[in-house]
Amino acid sequence: MRSANELQVTRDEKALILAYDHGLEHGPVDFADVPASADPETVFDVATHDAVTAFAVQKGLAEAYYPSYEDDVTLLAKLNGTSNMWRGEPDSAVNWSVENAADLGAEAIGFTLYGGSNNEVEMAEEFRDAQEAARDHDMGVVMWSYPRGQGLKNDTSASTIAYASRLGLELGADITKIKYPGSADAMQWACDVAGNTKVVMSGGSKTSDREFLETVETAMKAGASGLAVGRNIFQRENPTELLDALEQIIFEDKTTDEALTM
Numbered sequence: 001m002r003s004a005n006e007l008q009v010t011r012d013e014k015a016l017i018l019a020y021d022h023g024l025e026h027g028p029v030d031f032a033d034v035p036a037s038a039d040p041e042t043v044f045d046v047a048t049h050d051a052v053t054a055f056a057v058q059k060g061l062a063e064a065y066y067p068s069y070e071d072d073v074t075l076l077a078k079l080n081g082t083s084n085m086w087r088g089e090p091d092s093a094v095n096w097s098v099e100n101a102a103d104l105g106a107e108a109i110g111f112t113l114y115g116g117s118n119n120e121v122e123m124a125e126e127f128r129d130a131q132e133a134a135r136d137h138d139m140g141v142v143m144w145s146y147p148r149g150q151g152l153k154n155d156t157s158a159s160t161i162a163y164a165s166r167l168g169l170e171l172g173a174d175i176t177k178i179k180y181p182g183s184a185d186a187m188q189w190a191c192d193v194a195g196n197t198k199v200v201m202s203g204g205s206k207t208s209d210r211e212f213l214e215t216v217e218t219a220m221k222a223g224a225s226g227l228a229v230g231r232n233i234f235q236r237e238n239p240t241e242l243l244d245a246l247e248q249i250i251f252e253d254k255t256t257d258e259a260l261t262m
């Protein structure tokens, strides 16, 4: 079985995953502030930045655009996803098979698990099938571990986020993507219980450059292995500048102040 340090989607054991599944998960409203970001080519171009270790998209974008970028972009196939119009208990349709993603050239799969949802059991069983198929194809496995639903009052509490990162280890992810739990101590707890699974922080809604970089710096110092980010990159007019700074913090261990003055 592959070990996490053999992952094609990491650089020096760390990851900066650019996520661009928002057209499905949130809808075009996420592209309103920077209209060019609705054009997949614009964001595929951003994904060619050296700091980006993998680009997470749904099947349709991969089929239509990835062939033009296969030399410059590492594809992470986000297999499941649901639109924001769904009003039921949190759930995620499996839109893409591992076999098809492997044929397209994906190096890893991404899969959302809503622990605590009424649909957790079915989602975990779907994850099992995808995880085992990914092993057969020598692909990395990234879990979007987002507890939410009827079982949870606070889905970003320290104990919930630590549980989220542990689910990734228990169920066989190489990398587990969690929401930032609000403090260095809580992030450290989540990283400590993740064993040898790499933990990456989810970007969340757009914030200022400094606020975002300081949160990433805190997460890295607490034991995170990087970041999986969407809106904080493609909702900026000049995403390259922020990626340059993130590269310094994630891969060169620089502080926010150092990264902003380079």
Ligand code: FBP
Residues within 6 Å of the ligand: 019, 020, 021, 022, 025, 026, 144, 202, 203, 204, 205, 228, 229, 230, 231, 232
């Ligand atoms: P952001 O950095 O924009 O938060 O993207 C990360 C991500 O996990 C995306 O892959 C996904 O579309 C989105 O967040 C889902 O966010 P939520 O379900 O919390 O609205």
